Amino acid sequence: MKHHNRILVVGTTPDYIDHIRRRMPGRAVFLTDPDTLPPTAPSSTPMDDELIYPLRDENKVTEELQHFLIHHHLTLGGVTCFDCESLAMAAAIADNWGLPFSSRETVRYCRNKYVCKQRWYTYGVPCPRVRKINCLEDIAAFMGETESSVILKPLSGSGSELIFRCDNYAEAIDAYPVMMAGLKSRSGNRMYHLSDNQNQMAVLCEEYIEGEEFSCDILLKADEAKILRLAKKYFPDKGPIGTTQAYEIPVELPAGTDLSAFMAYVSAAVKAVDLTDGLCMLDFIIRNGRPYFIEISPRPGGDCLPPLIEESCGFDMIAAALDYAEGLWLMIPPHDTWDHLVGVRFHAEHSGRLQAIRPHLDGYEKRVRSMVWLKQPGDPIRVPPEDYASWLLGYIIFEPAADQPIHQQIIGLKKQITVDIL
Numbered sequence: 238m239k240h241h242n243r244i245l246v247v248g249t250t251p252d253y254i255d256h257i258r259r260r261m262p263g264r265a266v267f268l269t270d271p272d273t274l275p276p277t278a279p280s281s282t283p284m285d286d287e288l289i290y291p292l293r294d295e296n297k298v299t300e301e302l303q304h305f306l307i308h309h310h311l312t313l314g315g316v317t318c319f320d321c322e323s324l325a326m327a328a329a330i331a332d333n334w335g336l337p338f339s340s341r342e343t344v345r346y347c348r349n350k351y352v353c354k355q356r357w358y359t360y361g362v363p364c365p366r367v368r369k370i371n372c373l374e375d376i377a378a379f380m381g382e383t384e385s386s387v388i389l390k391p392l393s394g395s396g397s398e399l400i401f402r403c404d405n406y407a408e409a410i411d412a413y414p415v416m417m418a419g420l421k422s423r424s425g426n427r428m429y430h431l432s433d434n435q436n437q438m439a440v441l442c443e444e445y446i447e448g449e450e451f452s453c454d455i456l457l458k459a460d461e462a463k464i465l466r467l468a469k470k471y472f473p474d475k476g477p478i479g480t481t482q483a484y485e486i487p488v489e490l491p492a493g494t495d496l497s498a499f500m501a502y503v504s505a506a507v508k509a510v511d512l513t514d515g516l517c518m519l520d521f522i523i524r525n526g527r528p529y530f531i532e533i534s535p536r537p538g539g540d541c542l543p544p545l546i547e548e549s550c551g552f553d554m555i556a557a558a559l560d561y562a563e564g565l566w567l568m569i570p571p572h573d574t575w576d577h578l579v580g581v582r583f584h585a586e587h588s589g590r591l592q593a594i595r596p597h598l599d600g601y602e603k604r605v606r607s608m609v610w611l612k613q614p615g616d617p618i619r620v621p622p623e624d625y626a627s628w629l630l631g632y633i634i635f636e637p638a639a640d641q642p643i644h645q646q647i648i649g650l651k652k653q654i655t656v657d658i659l
Contacts, residue, residue, distance in 0.1 A: 241263075244314060249323070256555055257555065257556075267286060269287055270427065271291060286309075288302060292427065295326065315337070322426075322428040327344075337514065337562070350390065350394075351367060357530060363530065369442075376442055380405075385444050388400060389403060393428060395428060396479065396481070397478060397625065398625040402478040419622050450469075450521070451523065453538075454516060455503065467488055467489075468486045471485070471644055490523065491526065492526075494528070507519075517537075536558075540580075544609070545578060578637075579643060583630045586658075588620050589659050591657070593655075596654050608634075
């Protein structure tokens with residue numbers, strides 16, 4: 238019996254699976270956790286290219302995957318992953334099958350935000366000061382040492398989930414119990430389980446750095462780092478701290494930033510977590526020309542970045558991850574050929590049931606490249622801190638006008654979308 242070679246995609250979401258099936262049929266096999274599936278997912282989904290199984294016990298997952306591959310006459314030619322909570326399982330599978338992927342240790346360094354910052358300190362990588370805390374008194378002591386606002390965040394996590402900015406101790410008193418309750422309610426969530434047996438209820442207190450925030454995808458090959466894309470982030474005036482409202486591409490680093498020094502810091506940042514090959518995402522803030530590195534993950538950037546990049550230059554970042562897993566070299570278009578675009582994410586303002594999304598787009602009609610709504614009328618909506626997933630309604634990609642600040646155009650576009658939630 239002939240065996241078919243596939244790339245294993247570990248733990249991703251239905252939208253990415255649909256994208257890969259449509260664009261690259263027969264190229265991948267999917268290992269999916271049931272918690273990524275919508276409640277209305279049909280139970281009769283064809284299973285010839287997808288194993289749905291809880292991604293919690295490495296030995297059980299390995300055994301189930303082995304049976305699945307044998308039954309469907311499949312062999313693995315590579316492993317890739319797009320979601321932070323699945324990186325540890327992807328690393329374990331790659332190790333067991335002898336395939337290239339970030340090591341278990343690298344995933345541990347990246348996923349544990351405290352360990353990551355400690356390693357960055359050791360390698361001389363500029364980043365916010367941090368402290369692992371266990372009570373309110375620890376926060377008060379840290380605020381006294383830094384004499385700054387602080388960010389409270391879980392040891393592991395993604396996006397803005399359970400992240401709070403506290404400008405004074407009174408705000409910390411309000412935020413800390415909300416955060417602890419949120420972590421307790423998410424005790425079964427893979428996002429908050431670390432492979433080094435850290436206390437899931439532990440919280441990181443991080444110095445707040447004010448400046449322009451950026452995100453980049455980096456290609457690593459033989460210890461050499463190459464920036465594939467650089468995006469500037471925009472944030473709303475209100476709402477959970479860390480919620481990205483929009484991305485702008487392509488962009489340059491702010492004036493006064495030394496590019497050679499920046500790339501030296503990038504190289505040190507990836508070496509500090511033992512990343513030597515692969516695709517990774519790096520978030521950082523520039524303040525007065527100096528970078529402060531915030532997070533790193535051995536996967537490409539998510540949110541609306543993949544469709545934004547493809548709309549700008551025709552490069553499919555999801556396909557690129559599969560290419561790299563298979564050992565193919567990535568040929569990304571030169572940055573001076575990219576179209577200047579902004580991807581705006583739309584979030585619900587309150588909980589309820591979605592009735593309608595009504596775009597008007599006055600003045601934006603000819604500049605909108607893509608409009609995608611992830612929610613349909615009738616869908617339940619819950620907002621943070623109760624839920625950080627269902628409040629994302631969709632995104633619009635548009636070409637900004639050259640004579641108006643980007644943030645003003647983002648605000649203007651958001652005013653053109655009426656959302657009815659009851």
